[in-house]
Amino acid sequence: MKKLITLVIAIGFIIPTIGQQTPGPKQTEAITIEGATAHLGNGEVIESSLIMFEDGKITFVGDSKMRIARKGKVIDATGKHVYPGFIAPAKTLGLVEIDAVRASNDEDEIGDFIPHVRSLIAYNAESKVVESMRPNGVLIAQIAPTGGRISGTSSIVQFDAWNWEDAAIKVDDGVHLNWPSTFKQGRWWAGEDPGYHPNKDYSDQIEEVTSFFKNAAAYGKSTPKEVNPAYAAMQGIFDGTQKLYVHADDEKQIIDAINTLKSNGAKDVVLIGGYHAYKIPEFLKSNNIPVLVQYTHNLPVFDDDDYDLPYKLPKLLVDAGLLVGIQNSDAENFQTRNLPFYAGQAAQQGLDKEIAVQLLTGNTAKILGIDDLYGTLENGKSATLFISEGDALEMSGNQLTHVFIDGRLVSLETHQTELWKRYMGKYEGK
Numbered sequence: 202m203k204k205l206i207t208l209v210i211a212i213g214f215i216i217p218t219i220g221q222q223t224p225g226p227k228q229t230e231a232i233t234i235e236g237a238t239a240h241l242g243n244g245e246v247i248e249s250s251l252i253m254f255e256d257g258k259i260t261f262v263g264d265s266k267m268r269i270a271r272k273g274k275v276i277d278a279t280g281k282h283v284y285p286g287f288i289a290p291a292k293t294l295g296l297v298e299i300d301a302v303r304a305s306n307d308e309d310e311i312g313d314f315i316p317h318v319r320s321l322i323a324y325n326a327e328s329k330v331v332e333s334m335r336p337n338g339v340l341i342a343q344i345a346p347t348g349g350r351i352s353g354t355s356s357i358v359q360f361d362a363w364n365w366e367d368a369a370i371k372v373d374d375g376v377h378l379n380w381p382s383t384f385k386q387g388r389w390w391a392g393e394d395p396g397y398h399p400n401k402d403y404s405d406q407i408e409e410v411t412s413f414f415k416n417a418a419a420y421g422k423s424t425p426k427e428v429n430p431a432y433a434a435m436q437g438i439f440d441g442t443q444k445l446y447v448h449a450d451d452e453k454q455i456i457d458a459i460n461t462l463k464s465n466g467a468k469d470v471v472l473i474g475g476y477h478a479y480k481i482p483e484f485l486k487s488n489n490i491p492v493l494v495q496y497t498h499n500l501p502v503f504d505d506d507d508y509d510l511p512y513k514l515p516k517l518l519v520d521a522g523l524l525v526g527i528q529n530s531d532a533e534n535f536q537t538r539n540l541p542f543y544a545g546q547a548a549q550q551g552l553d554k555e556i557a558v559q560l561l562t563g564n565t566a567k568i569l570g571i572d573d574l575y576g577t578l579e580n581g582k583s584a585t586l587f588i589s590e591g592d593a594l595e596m597s598g599n600q601l602t603h604v605f606i607d608g609r610l611v612s613l614e615t616h617q618t619e620l621w622k623r624y625m626g627k628y629e630g631k
Contacts, residue, residue, distance in 0.1 A: 497547055
């Protein structure tokens with residue numbers, strides 16, 4: 202018995218050092234942040250700001266020179282910067298812990314047309330990968346499945362929760378469709394020409410998508426004797442209660458996708474990827490299509506692309522008048538922590554710095570449909586924000602001192618910071 206008690210006590214001491222940080226307690230007193238440069242996420246900036254929040258909601262945003270009573274705990278953030286929490290769309294965070302361990306990988310399910318597969322119920326709120334996002338200011342994500350033609354349904358979560366129920370911000374916000382590729386790259390290891398070749402099955406694959414949409418629409422207008430889960434999961438696409446996120450990159454892909462989907466009843470379509478979207482801005486604007494563009498830390502895809510196309514792509518789309526956010530769905534999950542620096546790269550290409558911030562905050566929140574509560578620092582919205590020592594879009598400045606999610610003070614400790622402290626202590630002690 203004594204051995205068992207000793208073991209339980211030992212485990213109690215070990216778990217806090219290796220597990221997910223305990224979610225922050227509910228906000229019980231008002232908090233005031235004074236003196237910071239506030240980047241509101243809507244293109245505006247307040248050089249010396251005053252921000253107050255209670256019960257998880259922002260109650261005041263203004264200039265620190267205003268004569269107004271400070272409430273609760275006051276944080277002097279003079280010389281620092283405050284931002285809304287950055288948002289990562291179209292990621293498999295929390296669905297994959299270790300790529301090589303199949304039991305920890307829930308990002309892809311069997312089947313090609315599976316809109317009824319819900320990513321949220323597989324989301325692991327205690328993922329070590331998820332908690333490692335917070336020290337860089339990434340506090341919210343859209344958790345999306347991958348694979349197949351229609352991968353499944355995504356949901357939007359915040360990164361401070363015990364479980365997926367507590368984490369959910371918006372449940373089943375949309376369905377993800379991978380549009381067929383117009384070209385395929387040859388497999389050099391199979392003796393094929395490694396160049397790009399037309400996809401001979403392209404038309405047939407589009408017909409499969411069209412047929413599925415028509416059948417799903419017909420299902421919704423009928424009174425079926427038996428429930429078809431896949432068709433039932435598509436009804437939000439037709440009545441506008443869910444978004445359809447279509448992953449496509451080249452010009453023909455994008456045009457074919459938008460025309461086909463719109464003509465088959467899709468109400469609210471969002472383009473993810475959009476590598477060649479800059480070639481057809483008027484087409485996208487006329488169809489009211491926002492773009493979650495690929496990340497900037499990338500190489501040109503084709504030989505005749507500008508060498509700096511990935512760097513300047515967000516600016517090209519913003520300058521064309523499109524609603525734009527940044528995503529890195531094609532990158533490994535751990536790379537999501539670099540989201541701020543993708544926007545920083547866009548700013549280095551001439552995009553206004555506050556607009557670059559919008560690509561991670563206000564714009565993305567609007568595209569995902571959560572802008573009523575998240576994405577900007579405004580009265581009545583969620584107190585999901587962070588304080589940084591400097592410019593959060595630059596690596597040297599992105600040094601967080603405080604993080605709040607729905608008003609809760611969140612720990613900045615992660616499995617990685619614990620290891621860093623452990624081994625720094627080892628080598629500094631020699």
